[in-house]
Amino acid sequence: MSSHFQGKSFLKEIDFSKKELETLIDLAAHFKYLKQKNIPHQYLQGKNIALLFEKTSTRTRSSFTVAANDLGAHAEFLGKNDIQFGKKESLEDTAKVFGRMYDGIEYRGFSQETVEGLAKYSGVPVWNGLTDDWHPTQMLADFLTIKEQFNHLEGITLAYLGDGRNNVANSLLVTGAILGVNIHIVAPKSLQPTSEIQALAQKKADESGAELLITDNVAQGVAGVDVLYTDVWASMGEEETFEERIKLLTPYQINAALVASTHNDQVIVLHDLPAFHDLKTTMAQEIYQQFGIQEMEITDDVFHAPYAHQFEQAENRLHTIKAVMAATLGHMFIPEI
Numbered sequence: 284m285s286s287h288f289q290g291k292s293f294l295k296e297i298d299f300s301k302k303e304l305e306t307l308i309d310l311a312a313h314f315k316y317l318k319q320k321n322i323p324h325q326y327l328q329g330k331n332i333a334l335l336f337e338k339t340s341t342r343t344r345s346s347f348t349v350a351a352n353d354l355g356a357h358a359e360f361l362g363k364n365d366i367q368f369g370k371k372e373s374l375e376d377t378a379k380v381f382g383r384m385y386d387g388i389e390y391r392g393f394s395q396e397t398v399e400g401l402a403k404y405s406g407v408p409v410w411n412g413l414t415d416d417w418h419p420t421q422m423l424a425d426f427l428t429i430k431e432q433f434n435h436l437e438g439i440t441l442a443y444l445g446d447g448r449n450n451v452a453n454s455l456l457v458t459g460a461i462l463g464v465n466i467h468i469v470a471p472k473s474l475q476p477t478s479e480i481q482a483l484a485q486k487k488a489d490e491s492g493a494e495l496l497i498t499d500n501v502a503q504g505v506a507g508v509d510v511l512y513t514d515v516w517a518s519m520g521e522e523e524t525f526e527e528r529i530k531l532l533t534p535y536q537i538n539a540a541l542v543a544s545t546h547n548d549q550v551i552v553l554h555d556l557p558a559f560h561d562l563k564t565t566m567a568q569e570i571y572q573q574f575g576i577q578e579m580e581i582t583d584d585v586f587h588a589p590y591a592h593q594f595e596q597a598e599n600r601l602h603t604i605k606a607v608m609a610a611t612l613g614h615m616f617i618p619e620i
């Protein structure tokens with residue numbers, strides 16, 4: 284018997300319905316329970332998984348590796364300098380080789396076309412571990428974390444502050460719209476989502492009833508929200524933009540005053556990590572030397588506040604990635620949705 288998700292890839296959120304995303308989030312909560320109780324769940328015994336990374340990663344790489352181990356599969360890390368891909372061998376040829384050796388492929392890199400091409404030519408499930416356009420496995424973890432805090436998703440309002448054109452902002456806008464979660468993108472006009480992304484999200488919001496707001500007005504964007512969310516001000520590969528981004532985005536920093544301005548004492552704070560909240564990294568030190576600032580998108584006091592849930596969010600990467608791998612590759616019973 285094949286299950287609903289069997290053989291499918293997980294490339295971007297809009298490929299999935301509200302019910303399908305909810306099912307993956309709930310399956311992840313189940314896997315979290317099984318792991319906490321030490322109950323085996325080896326749905327991928329004997330499977331081999333390729334982990335293809337063109338960019339660095341802590342959470343995504345660890346989540347795919349540990350999830351594969353917990354599911355009884357073997358995961359092989361393939362860094363961009365370890366293999367022929369892109370330099371001596373095309374996407375199509377690499378994907379065809381991978382499809383004959385591996386049962387599933389994770390890809391983190393730049394172009395959405397690459398992850399779509401891997402799926403097209405390999406013939407096995409491919410999972411998007413982040414592209415320039417989307418970060419779909421991050422979304423499952425984020426909305427699982429929100430559901431754990433509020434016991435429901437529909438009707439929650441999330442405000443994302445920062446670079447509103449990056450993959451996390453795109454994914455939050457579209458995924459919230461699918462799930463019926465109200466999304467506010469609070470960003471300067473030059474960093475607001477493209478009209479294409481806004482149109483895509485609005486179409487989904489019209490179906491779910493979610494309310495979307497794109498604004499550069501911080502007070503309007505955060506008033507009454509349940510969740511404040513931020514991300515680094517310059518994504519991987521954009522580090523040369525820090526000077527401009529610091530100028531543009533300082534009013535959008537999540538600090539204690541901004542948290543208070545939600546006027547919601549139940550508000551929670553999320554961050555997909557890594558975060559610039561102190562000077563304990565070499566990059567933060569370099570930015571401090573150049574621009575004299577000690578914190579960027581989130582202040583250290585907020586990062587350590589009891590209402591900040593970024594480490595639960597990080598742990599949930601493991602359980603949600605496990606759900607995606609097991610549902611698409613394992614022989615699990617999942618009723619038709």
Ligand code: CP
Binds near residue numbers: 342555557
């Ligand atoms: N949030 C996230 O994708 O983390 P990594 O870059 O460490 O994988």
